[in-house]
Amino acid sequence: MKTLHNQTLIYDVDCPLCQVYTKGFIKTKMLDNNGRKPFKLLNEDEQKFVDINRAKDEIALIDNNKKIVIYGIDSLLKIIGNSFPLIERIGNFKPINIFLKKIYSFISYNRKVIIPSKISENKNSECVPSFNIKYRVTYIIFSILFTGLILFKFSELIPKLPESTILRELILAFGQIIFQILFIRHFSKKEILNYIGNLMSVSLFGSLIIIPLLIINTFINCPEIIIILYFASTVIIMFYEHYRRINLLKLPLFLCYTWIIYRLIALLIILN
Structure with a gap:
């Protein structure tokens, strides 16, 4: 696999599905060893350019050099597309991209009822999607x-x-x-x-x-x-x-x- 360097996925550590596929990106070398980070560990500098509320709904991919962020299905397509450019081109074809975004939202907004996690006392550090x-x-x-x-x-x-x-x-x-x-x-x-x-x-x-x-x-x-x-x-x-x-x-x-x-x-x- 072709590694996408200096990029970090901000994922929900309490979501088993999120843990599996982000770990998979690391294991398959699509991302480097520092390619994922739990939402609750976002530092103050990262919180200045990461849309915190959006990152709870859609997994965020940070470009650590440019300090820019993309979210949701676009971040996944960028990672996969780095190794398989054809998949990224197909995924970015507008009708398909709209469909993928709907499927992603369907899963993401319901992930806490699909696989629930224990309610945390610290609401600010919770990566809970919007209702x-x-x-x-x-x-x-x-x-x-x-x-x-x-x-x-x-x-x-x-x-x-x-x-x-x-x-x-x-x-x-x-x-x-x-x-x-x-x-x-x-x-x-x-x-x-x-x-x-x-x-x-x-x-x-x-x-x-x-x-x-x-x-x-x-x-x-x-x-x-x-x-x-x-x-x-x-x-x-x-x-x-x-x-x-x-x-x-x-x-x-x-x-x-x-x-x-x-x-x-x-x-x-x-x-x-």
């Missing part, structure tokens, strides 16, 4: 659609269950949101959408666990008992993940119990 209602609602809708589709395909593996429809699964996925909101309706809009984002991340996580079983079943007709046990194990893992997030976000523990209650109600509805 963007448009991207949060888009993420929630995407999660409902994805979860509904996977659960519909999974229901086909259990013939004893009443025949399902995609609409039923979508209603059940959306119903979980409405049910949980009933118990946190006194929260602020931001708190509710942050929790719902985490709630749907748990559902996405469960759907991803189910996908391997769907793939295996296309080649091997799995016994129904294996399918049921696999699903039960998935629900237990989801419960633990929901519980973990509740603790990280310092939310009321009763949300874990209402999460279970809704799923029991949903199961009764399906069976009847």
Whole structure:
């Protein structure tokens, strides 16, 4: 790889995804050994020319010689393009660049509900993206659609269950949101959408666990008992993940119990 020297990525140290790809740039020699730096370690001189608020939303790449900064997908394209110029040219083609920026924003603005981190007491050093209602609602809708589709395909593996429809699964996925909101309706809009984002991340996580079983079943007709046990194990893992997030976000523990209650109600509805 061709190394981009004297450039430093300012990344969110509490974001596992950010840690992985910035470390990858160092390991593959796309950046030199000083090519990344945690947001919380920005010094006073760097804070004079780095847009702090923007750097929380879009990863910043500092040119240490010229003291200039580029952000988000443009910074990633510059690093990758230094080794693969064709990728940078394609990525900078306007329609593609607009699309990439939308995808980047979708992930970046939702990264704290995709993979939450412990709330820090020092808000100034936190690299938390701005609260963007448009991207949060888009993420929630995407999660409902994805979860509904996977659960519909999974229901086909259990013939004893009443025949399902995609609409039923979508209603059940959306119903979980409405049910949980009933118990946190006194929260602020931001708190509710942050929790719902985490709630749907748990559902996405469960759907991803189910996908391997769907793939295996296309080649091997799995016994129904294996399918049921696999699903039960998935629900237990989801419960633990929901519980973990509740603790990280310092939310009321009763949300874990209402999460279970809704799923029991949903199961009764399906069976009847």
